[in-house]
Amino acid sequence: AHQTKINLYNACQFPVWPAWIPNAGVAQIAPGGAKIQPYESIHLLAPWGWSGRFWGRTDCSSSIAAINSSNTANNHTMNTMIDCETGDCNGELGCSSPGLPPATLVEFTPLRDPHALLDHYDVSLVDGYNLPVRVIPSSGSCKSAGCSASAADLLARCPPELAIRRSGGDAGVIACKSPCLAFKEDRYYCTGEYGSARKCRPSPYSRCFKRSCPDAYSYAFDSLDSGFACPSGAEYTIVFCPRSYGHGSSESSSSW
Template identity: 30%
Template sequence: MAKQLALVLLVAVVAAAATSVAAATKLTLHNLCPYPVWPLVTPNTGFPSISGNTARLDGGGRGLVSYDFPASFWAGRVVARTGCGGGGGLVRCETGNAPPATVVQLVVHSPEGAQDLAAYSVSLVDGFNVPAVVSPQAIAGGGQCPALGCAADLNAGCPRSQRVVGAGGAVVACRGTADYFKARCPLTRTTGSDVEPVPQHCLAPGELKVVFCQPSMVAAAVPELIRTVVANI
């Protein structure tokens, strides 16, 4: 009897451990831009930091970094800073420390009944500086998990009056308008009340992958479901 009880307890412990592993989620940032970026990962008020925000991601796909999300509910945002320099812990950047900037918004382990829900979006409400696409990977719970964001360089066609010009004379950010952004990147949020035109209900992804300067976004075989071409490096 004692041996049977011990076996039951062992099975329960193993099952609990497996559940814990399955629920783990990480954030991966991958830079495909032809220039370096310095990602700024900021938790919403009341949530713990997951990054020291010291990473430099070199361009051309060489820059790749991953962070572990907490095992509990977490919400925050990611911005790709550009043109950064400075010393003594003080980082000065041409873009990303203040608007205009592309903002990736993330929520993981949001309780919905007994489900483990992730939510994500790319916001251009505060303007644009770097193309960004977020896509769930290793989806354990299923659901609707489209890739969302903007693969286009909106700085190139930014109206002259709304451009931010860097020290080298290039356009490094765009204040833009909601109409300008939405027409070119419909899978982003461009106003406070905006939502994407595709359904999202993503359960227990093992990874949220943010790619800066992804080459393209392509339609999958399922109508209105947008997926991405993501390099798995």
């Protein structure tokens, strides 16, 4: 059966814990999450037609927890639990539910056009962001999606009223909320009387996001050219902190 290879590469100078979940009715690609050290990568094989989302988690700490697997006191399995400052999914290393926003999302959806089978992919800041991410297809005829800014630059551009700061002594910005999450207003959610492209217009915040990541969705009714398509069968590399992509002194990889 046809499969799509998806590479996850960490070009950041710090560890990233990528996670992914399928859309409803679609099977998960095991294991659903991992830890990637700087300049390391992992490789996934997605069955044709797979759709879902990827995101990176940051500032995570891990622990081993005993999980009662059969409702008896003496039958436990050990499970790695993690606690992430951004993108956390109920403490799971391999996610079975969406991560907490704000987190930069990569979205994949297969498309059928009258003449070809296509993969549609995009990077979304609609729920806010925590990392610059870029999707790079192997085919030179297909366009890349997402951000090119460094992690420091992207977070520095976050308006103060949207900024999430690291807990503890270091007050550095680690993520940027969407205006929807920050203000809970229909005009930012594009719901209610603002539930159409005609009524829901770009806000100063979405324009700020768009300047930071021109090739990403910045709000619900952003222009259609923020999403991209490539003939099915291409290979994709999702790069965290793409400004540093290719500049690592060494690289190692794992496959599932």
